[in-house]
Amino acid sequence: MKKSSQNCLQYAIWIDQKKAIIACMNKEGQITTESLNSSLESHVRFAGETSNKNRLFAGALNQEKHIQNRQHEKQKAFVKEVASHLSKVQMIMIMGPAEVKYELHRELEKRKALSAATMIVKSADKMPLHEIKAVLKDRAYA
Numbered sequence: 001m002k003k004s005s006q007n008c009l010q011y012a013i014w015i016d017q018k019k020a021i022i023a024c025m026n027k028e029g030q031i032t033t034e035s036l037n038s039s040l041e042s043h044v045r046f047a048g049e050t051s052n053k054n055r056l057f058a059g060a061l062n063q064e065k066h067i068q069n070r071q072h073e074k075q076k077a078f079v080k081e082v083a084s085h086l087s088k089v090q091m092i093m094i095m096g097p098a099e100v101k102y103e104l105h106r107e108l109e110k111r112k113a114l115s116a117a118t119m120i121v122k123s124a125d126k127m128p129l130h131e132i133k134a135v136l137k138d139r140a141y142a
Helices: 063-083 100-110 129-141
Strands: 008-015 019-026 031-037 053-056 059-062 091-096 118-123
Touching: 008 100, 008 129, 019 063, 019 129, 031 063, 031 129, 063 100, 091 100, 091 129, 100 118
Parallel strands: 008 091, 091 118
Antiparallel strands: 008 019, 019 031, 053 059
């Protein structure tokens, strides 16, 4: 599912905890998009009336902590999946309302293949697909 065959050089990524939309522009100016859904729950509800601790080998385990750690690991896996869809890139614009955009930025900085790319991180509310494409087109002419 990688986009290596399309030779995309500029990417605009809108990401939050539920999904990511990747728009890429190739040398000819054609834009293609891809949507990735995450298995994350945006807000985990905890049982209110029951004890949140279990006894195991005389030690108390906090279930909330385990659930939060599991969610954090799922988020890391989602960010790595999004990052795996990018290859030889000149410019990446990362947008979104959540903290996930910063985590994606950190993940992309770790990759040697993307070290020469210009990365821009901006806060943005929900954006329809045509707005994401417009941002990419505007950035290409700047």
